[in-house]
Amino acid sequence: MFESAELGHKIDKETWEKEVPGLREALLDAQYNLLQKKHNAVLVLVAGVEGAGKGETVNLLNEWMDPRHIRTQAFGPLTEAEQLQPHMLRFWRALPPKGRIGIFFGSWYTQPIINRTMGEISRAKLDQHIEEIRHFERMLAQEGVLLVKFWFHLSKKAQKKRMTEIEKNPETRWRVTKHDWEFFKLYDKFYKVSDHVLRETSTGEAPWIVVEGVDHRYRGLTVGKLLLAGIRDRITEAPAQKGKKAVAKAVSHAPPLLQPAIDGKNVLASLDYTRAVSKKKYEKDLEKWQRELNLLSRHPKFRERSCVCVFEGQDAAGKGGAIRRITQALDARFYNVIPVAAPTEEERAQPYLWRFWRHLPQPGNFTIFDRSYYGRVLVERVEKFCREEDWLRAYAEINDFEEQLDRSGIILAKYWLAITQEEQLKRFKEREKTGYKRFKITEEDWRNRKQWPEYERAVCDMVDRTSTDIAPWTLVEANDKYHTRLKIIKTLCARMEEKL
């Protein structure tokens, strides 16, 4: 969830000064348009890490738009009187009416996340809260409210730096209390809990937008532009068809809010593709890790567990070679490699995930998917083999699926093999030259290559939405095959050690 918000996103002063005037005007226009048409309310939730610029951004929005028609409301801990009332009452009271914009500073997310971080409520209780929130937000969406949820994120290091800075400055020192430092100690726990909550509540109707909070220009421009995109999407609805349309929009309004980062940075572009390993080191280390993996596969505890490996990557990224280096270490009776291509007739007669369920490993076994159920949000999305609503709902379905696997003791390891466009071209040409590799390169590969940017965007969305604590993606810089294979086998061993 937070990978994309730890890349050091930045907007320079020049870009800022060039873009802000136009954005302000457009936002103001959109705001008045909304006010006139009056058939949608907009509710902006502002949440996230301390020190990530939440307050500054809210001030910015009030400065950029007409604050008379914005209702900004901050929610602290419950007062004694409020504790005797249903806890959603204060949020109902503050809901913006149609045509208006409401900004909630602290929301229905604050208490559940903090309470769980402090260990005051159980995981099951937290999940109850999550479901209540989903029901509530679903109702809002169906009533035509546009919900825009911003989460301001800072990495642990960045938060520490930020708090120290504020503390050093005599003018702002008062803003960091002892309590803030106490809470900072719980950063890792807070990260885990937020990650879970955000993923579970990042629905089609109301997706979370995670904003890196380090650079004030980046976060301001991001929030302004996305809010504008959201409102514009609503005001283009013809009020006449309001009833029908509102529902259709609610279900699929994610796309206008889900944009690539405004500075062009993303998890794939941020990889260091020059990473490489010498042949000598590769041979030595590979043997060591294969031995290690073999030992782990015969670990007594593994008899009651099993392992699912997922391999995805651009064409010619070296999935096959990496998989072979893993299977070499395993006893052939205990693994299955499942190459995933178009579904069979039998598989097409079943729900999408059925063909992956059927290949789950027996206890003590490995299933290695060479391409996988992630095809739904990669090739099927890009090539439009399925409808937008199908791939949009697939993120949640896949997370549910992987959570079930994890809960039953299956170890999950997911790899994205990333190569650069140049490296791919080189490999394609080599394959065409080499007789026995010719079968590996088809017209389709050349066609896919043309859609590189669409695939890149799909991969980034996939990582943002399905890299979970229980099933993280490992992004592998795969321009160098030796580095690729070593990194994969090493992380697989680490993952198994952690889980056994």
Added chain:
Amino acid sequence: MFESAELGHKIDKETWEKEVPGLREALLDAQYNLLQKKHNAVLVLVAGVEGAGKGETVNLLNEWMDPRHIRTQAFGPLTEAEQLQPHMLRFWRALPPKGRIGIFFGSWYTQPIINRTMGEISRAKLDQHIEEIRHFERMLAQEGVLLVKFWFHLSKKAQKKRMTEIEKNPETRWRVTKHDWEFFKLYDKFYKVSDHVLRETSTGEAPWIVVEGVDHRYRGLTVGKLLLAGIRDRITEAPAQKGKKAVAKAVSHAPPLLQPAIDGKNVLASLDYTRAVSKKKYEKDLEKWQRELNLLSRHPKFRERSCVCVFEGQDAAGKGGAIRRITQALDARFYNVIPVAAPTEEERAQPYLWRFWRHLPQPGNFTIFDRSYYGRVLVERVEKFCREEDWLRAYAEINDFEEQLDRSGIILAKYWLAITQEEQLKRFKEREKTGYKRFKITEEDWRNRKQWPEYERAVCDMVDRTSTDIAPWTLVEANDKYHTRLKIIKTLCARMEEKL
């Protein structure tokens, strides 16, 4: 949830013999049609109370249709091997492919309900299971699977009778074990847990159908007819538009499955409208209960609680008079009567429930709704003031709302005042004659009266779907005003006593 399945539904032999041949033929036709068109699978879940005829009904379905294309699968407790695998795996494996009918005998509901009844899992854990199930069933619906969920119900008395009968018969004695009697002791708990689970999982995509299990002809014919209605609804979809249509259907496919009981019995028709009380007894008892209510309203514990009363009923059923008998007992500073009519402009600019949230009582107070948020599933449904999907989703939203009130300590009391059509006519005419009551009778009342059957159906659906353990409906036979008022004030006192 179960009120409608304790009315002693019955189908006589003659009707049965007249209807079965046609039904069998139609079912067989539908089955073959489904098989040909092949774009939907049908999955029938059979669950419920022991001894309510689950097995017999499954046999019947297999007898009535072509059993070669039906896959009946029973699920018992998990084997040791299955316990090491994700617990949904065995259900995935048994899913029927497109064009086929699957019958699951025991399903993903069995374990969570039994485990909670035995106290082996917490309420929060149960809610986690419920959410998993909702996600799973939602996915199935979106993939085009028609899910038909039958719950076979027996009242406690009926179950005991049934088990004793089976035990007495030497041929069937083996079917009732000591374990069954042990479990029977937990009937009340089982009832509570099932009620909660069924309500939470009775969604638009996959509503529960509760079938009274006493009469074998009634339950057989009900199941056959509803299954037929469900399949027919699916096979009339043109396969060409499959993609688009399937989703639209999934969201609103409840109606073909939600039919009034085939024998015409319902909770309103089953009331005893002759109940009456003498004036003398009324005056004496009323005073006693008003005193009691007054004491309860000043109970020290009530200072941290509050009470919401909901009054609904046919026009001229006597809501106003009953409400006055309650407010007479209360201190005017501590109650508010909210007459609910068309929403104001301010209220129309907000989500539907907003105008009820704003009137929630302060601690120590009463809010009495004269008509209420139930208008959504009554007048708005019948008069088509809102769309079908809006009132369909309102049941779940209202249940969520009431659960939040209950959790915050608000005591809920809901009354439906039921009069017969004849009594209403008499009262309308009286009102027209009596000068000071003339304002109480309008053209609209006469119009509403013409839609009596539609209102009756809406009321029965409302009771079935919103009479919960935390907020049960009290149905009041309201032909006699004295009886009405006494019954209401008595139940209100009982409810408060129970909660304080």
